[in-house]
Amino acid sequence: MSISSGIYSWLFKKRLDQLELMRGTPLECQSQTLTDLLAQALETQFGKDHHFDRISGRKEFVERVPIRSYEDIKPYIMRAMEGAEDVLWPGKVKWFAKSSGTTHDRSKFLPITQDALENCHFQGGKDLLGVHLQNHPDSLFLDGRSLTLGGSHSINQLNEHSFYGDLSAILTQNLPIWAELLRTPDLKTALHPNYEEKIEMLAQKTINRNVTNIVGVPTWTVVLFNRILDITGKDHITEVWPNLELYIHGGVSFEPYRELFKLYIPKESMSYVETYNASEGFFAFQDQPNDDGLLLMLDYGIYYEFLPLEEEQKPNPRTLALEEVELNKQYALVISTNAGLWRYKIGDTIKFTSLYPFRIKVTGRTRHFINAFGEELIIENAELALAKACVVHRCSVKDFTAGPVYFEGRGKGAHEWLIEFDREPEHLESFVSTLDKALCEANTDYEAKRKGDMALTMPRVQAVPSNTFYNWLKWKGKLGGQHKVPRLSNDRRVLDELIRYLQTGMF
Numbered sequence: 370m371s372i373s374s375g376i377y378s379w380l381f382k383k384r385l386d387q388l389e390l391m392r393g394t395p396l397e398c399q400s401q402t403l404t405d406l407l408a409q410a411l412e413t414q415f416g417k418d419h420h421f422d423r424i425s426g427r428k429e430f431v432e433r434v435p436i437r438s439y440e441d442i443k444p445y446i447m448r449a450m451e452g453a454e455d456v457l458w459p460g461k462v463k464w465f466a467k468s469s470g471t472t473h474d475r476s477k478f479l480p481i482t483q484d485a486l487e488n489c490h491f492q493g494g495k496d497l498l499g500v501h502l503q504n505h506p507d508s509l510f511l512d513g514r515s516l517t518l519g520g521s522h523s524i525n526q527l528n529e530h531s532f533y534g535d536l537s538a539i540l541t542q543n544l545p546i547w548a549e550l551l552r553t554p555d556l557k558t559a560l561h562p563n564y565e566e567k568i569e570m571l572a573q574k575t576i577n578r579n580v581t582n583i584v585g586v587p588t589w590t591v592v593l594f595n596r597i598l599d600i601t602g603k604d605h606i607t608e609v610w611p612n613l614e615l616y617i618h619g620g621v622s623f624e625p626y627r628e629l630f631k632l633y634i635p636k637e638s639m640s641y642v643e644t645y646n647a648s649e650g651f652f653a654f655q656d657q658p659n660d661d662g663l664l665l666m667l668d669y670g671i672y673y674e675f676l677p678l679e680e681e682q683k684p685n686p687r688t689l690a691l692e693e694v695e696l697n698k699q700y701a702l703v704i705s706t707n708a709g710l711w712r713y714k715i716g717d718t719i720k721f722t723s724l725y726p727f728r729i730k731v732t733g734r735t736r737h738f739i740n741a742f743g744e745e746l747i748i749e750n751a752e753l754a755l756a757k758a759c760v761v762h763r764c765s766v767k768d769f770t771a772g773p774v775y776f777e778g779r780g781k782g783a784h785e786w787l788i789e790f791d792r793e794p795e796h797l798e799s800f801v802s803t804l805d806k807a808l809c810e811a812n813t814d815y816e817a818k819r820k821g822d823m824a825l826t827m828p829r830v831q832a833v834p835s836n837t838f839y840n841w842l843k844w845k846g847k848l849g850g851q852h853k854v855p856r857l858s859n860d861r862r863v864l865d866e867l868i869r870y871l872q873t874g875m876f
Contacts, residue, residue, distance in 0.1 A: 377511045380547060381499035388496060391668050392726040398667040399691050403427060406672055406705055413455045415445055415711060427690060434712045436676070436686060436703055439477050442713060449480055449709070452530030457709025458482050464543070465533040466648035467813070468745070476813055478533055479648045485708035486543055489669040493651030494548065496666070497642060500656050501615060505640065510581040510615050514553040517541065518571070518585030518593060524560060536648045553578050564589075565821045572596040582615035587626040588742040588782065588824045590616075594633050595779055606633045619644035620743050622859070629776055645731055649715050650706050653729055662728030667691075670707030675700035676714065681735065696721050701735050737857040741773035742782050742824050744815040746808070748856050754807035761803050762794035768838040770867065772858040774829060781822065786830045787867055789837050801830045833871060841867060 391398050407424055410416040419433050435441075442457075449456040450465060457480060464481040481490075502508055519537040527533050534542070541559045544552065552559075554574045561567040571593055583590060594606055603609055613634065623643060630641075645653040645663050650671050653663035665673070674688035678699050688703055699718050705711050719729045734740075737748040751771065759765055767789045774783040786804075794800035805828055809816035818824040838854045855863050 377547065377551070378502055381495060381502055383499075384496060385499055385503060387668075388500070391666075392664075395667050395725065395727055396692050399672060400427075402668065402670065403430065403672040403705070406670065406707065409707070410458060410709070410711075413457060413459060413709070414448075414453075415457050415709070419711075430705075431674075431688065431712075434705075436688070436712045436714055438714055442710065443477075445709075446478060446480060450478060450527055450531055452528070457711070458484070458707065461530065462709070463531055464539050465527065465531060466536040466539055467533045468536075468648045478527075479710070480708050481536070481539055481648075482708045484670060485650065485706065486540070487545075488707060489671065490540055490646065490651045491545055491548070492669055493644070493646060493654065493666060497617065497644065497654045500654075501640065501642065504656075504658055505614075508614065509612060511551070513579035513581030513612055514575075515551050516554075516571075516575055516578075516580045516583045516585075517552055517559060518583070518589045519559050536646075553580065564817065565823055568593055568596055568823065572600055576601060576609055578610075579612055580610040581612045582617065583613070584617045586620045586743045587618055587623060587630070588621065588818065590618075591626070591629065591633075591776055592823055598633075605635055607636050614638065615640045615642065617642050617644060619646055621740050626776065629778075632778075645729075647715065647717075649704060649710060649713065650708065652702075652704075656728075660722075660728065662722035662730060665727045665729050667727070672705040674703040674705075674712065675719075676703050678718070678735075691727065694721050694724070694727075696724060699732060733859065737855060739771065739773055739784060739857050739859055741775065741859060742818050744812065744818045744825065746784075746812055746815050746857065750808060750811040750815070751857055753811050754804055757807040757810075758794075758800055758804040762796070762800045763792075764794040764800065765791040767791040767835075768854050770838075770854055770856060770858065770863055771828075772861050772864040775861075781826050782818075782824060783826045784828045785864055786828055787833050787837070787864065788830060789833050789835065793832060797830065797832060801828055804828060804830070833867075837867070837871065841870065844870070 407421050407430070411421045424430050424433060445457050449462045452461060454461050462480045462482055465478040466481050468477050468479060519535065519541050524532055524534040524538055524542055538560055541556065554571055558567065558570045558574060561570060576597055597606065597609055598604070601609055607613060613636070616630070616639065618641065623641065640658065643655045643661070643663060644651070651666065651669060652671065653665045655661065656664040673691060675694050676686055676688045678701060680686040681701055689700070694700065697720050699720055701714060702717050702719055703712055703714050705713070716735050718732045718735055720732050722728045722730055739746045755766060755769065769786060769788040771784055771786040774785050776782050805819065809819055842854065858864065
C-alpha cells in the first residue's frame with residue numbers, strides 16, 4: 370500500500386471505535402441526537418412555531434410537533450428556497466435535492482444543509498469505507514479509483530439564492546477533498562446533463578483507469594458495463610478492471626441484478642455493499658458481509674421514529690421510539706434531521722432484522738410503486754398518465770396492474786402492464802405511446818430512464834379479457850372487503866401469476 374493509501378486507511382479506520390460505541394449505546398445516541406437537534410433549531414421559524422424552548426424530551430416533542438408529509442412541510446421549504454434564513458434549520462439553505470413527485474407536484478425539493486452534507490451523507494461514505502477495510506484487511510481499493518455513477522439531473526440554479534439537482538449530483542459537486550482525490554471521472558463529466566452522452570464519456574474516460582470500486586444504482590451501472598464491453602470487445606468487466614473489488618449500491622433492490630452482475634464480474638472475492646442513502650439522509654449500510662441487514666446509523670444527526678402500519682391511517686398515530694421496536698414487524702419511517710425535516714414521514718417501510726445492534730431492511734413504500742430501475746413511479750403518476758391516455762384515445766379502463774421487466778443479459782428493462790379495458794382504444798400501439806409520454810410528464814425519474822431507451826424501453830401493454838381481475842381475485846378467495854388488485858408492484862409476482870393463469874385458462 371502506498372503512503373497516500375496508508376493515510377486514507379488511517380482516516381477511514383480512526384472512527385471505528387466511535388462506531389462500536391454507537392452500536393453499544395444506541396438509545397443514548399438517539400436521545401442525545403434529539404437534544405442536539407432541538408437545541409440547534411431553537412431560534413428557527415419552525416422551532417419558534419412549535420415552541421422548541423418548551424420541549425425537554427421525546428414526550429413533549431411528539432405532543433408539539435405533528436407527523437408531516439411533504440405537502441405539510443412544503444410551505445417552510447418554499448420559503449427556504451426563496452432565500453429566507455433560519456426557516457427549518459439555522460442559516461440559509463443553498464442546496465435542494467430534486468426527487469420524484471407527490472400527488473400534487475411533479476417534483477419535490479428537499480433541503481440539503483451543510484450539516485447534513487458533512488455529518489450525514491459524507492460521514493456515511495467514510496464510515497462504509499472504514500468498515501470495508503476492517504472486514505477486508507487485505508483490500509487494495511485505496512490504490513485505485515472509485516467510479517461514481519451520478520444521477521440523471523445536473524445542477525440547476527433555482528434563483529439567486531439556491532440550486533437543485535439529483536442528490537448524487539449535489540454530493541459530487543460538494544465532495545470533500547479526500548473523496549475528490551479518490552474519484553473518477555472528472556467533475557465536468559460526472560455532472561454532464563445529457564445521460565446518453567455521459568455514459569459514452571464515462572466509458573471512454575475510465576476504461577484505462579485502475580477502477581477498484583464502483584458506486585451507483587444497478588440500472589445505470591449495467592448500461593455502462595454494456596458500453597464498455599462494446600468498446601473494448603472484452604467478455605467480462607474484470608478483463609477491463611482486474612482490480613475491481615467493491616460495488617456499493619442502493620436505491621433499488623439488488624436481487625434482480627445479482628446473477629447478472631456475476632456474469633459481468635465472475636470474481637468470487639467481489640464485495641457487494643448495500644446502502645440506504647436517500648435525499649432525506651444517509652440512514653444505514655451493510656456492515657457485515659454475510660448479513661444482509663443494514664446497520665442503522667444513530668449519530669448522523671437523524672432522530673428516528675417508527676410508525677406501525679396499523680397506526681398510519683389514524684388521526685393521531687402513535688410512533689415508537691427505538692427501544693420499543695420489534696423484530697420483523699413493518700414500520701413506516703419517520704425522521705427529524707439536521708437538514709430541517711421534522712417528524713417527516715418519508716414514505717419508506719422498514720423492518721428490523723436484529724436488535725442491539727439495530728439492523729434493518731427496506732421493505733417497500735407506504736404506497737404502491739415501481740422502483741426496479743430507480744424510476745420511483747408511484748401510483749398517482751400511473752393513474753394520472755393512464756387517465757390522460759384514455760382521454761386522448763377515447764377509451765376507459767376497468768382495472769390494471771403493472772410491474773418491472775428485468776434486465777436479461779445485454780437487454781434493457783421495461784414496465785409491463787396488464788389492462789382490462791371497459792372500452793378498448795382503437796389502436797393499442799398508439800395508446801401505449803401516449804401512456805409512455807404521459808408517464809414521462811408525470812415523473813422526471815421515469816423520464817430520465819426512458820430517454821434514448823438507455824435503461825427503460827417502451828412499456829409493454831397487454832389488453833386482458835373482461836373479468837380477468839375479478840376471476841383472479843375470486844380464485845384467490847379475495848373477493849370483497851379490502852381486497853384490491855395491486856396496481857403497481859416492485860416485483861413480478863402478481864404479473865407472472867396473472868400471465869400464467871391467463872395462458873393456462875385456470876380461471
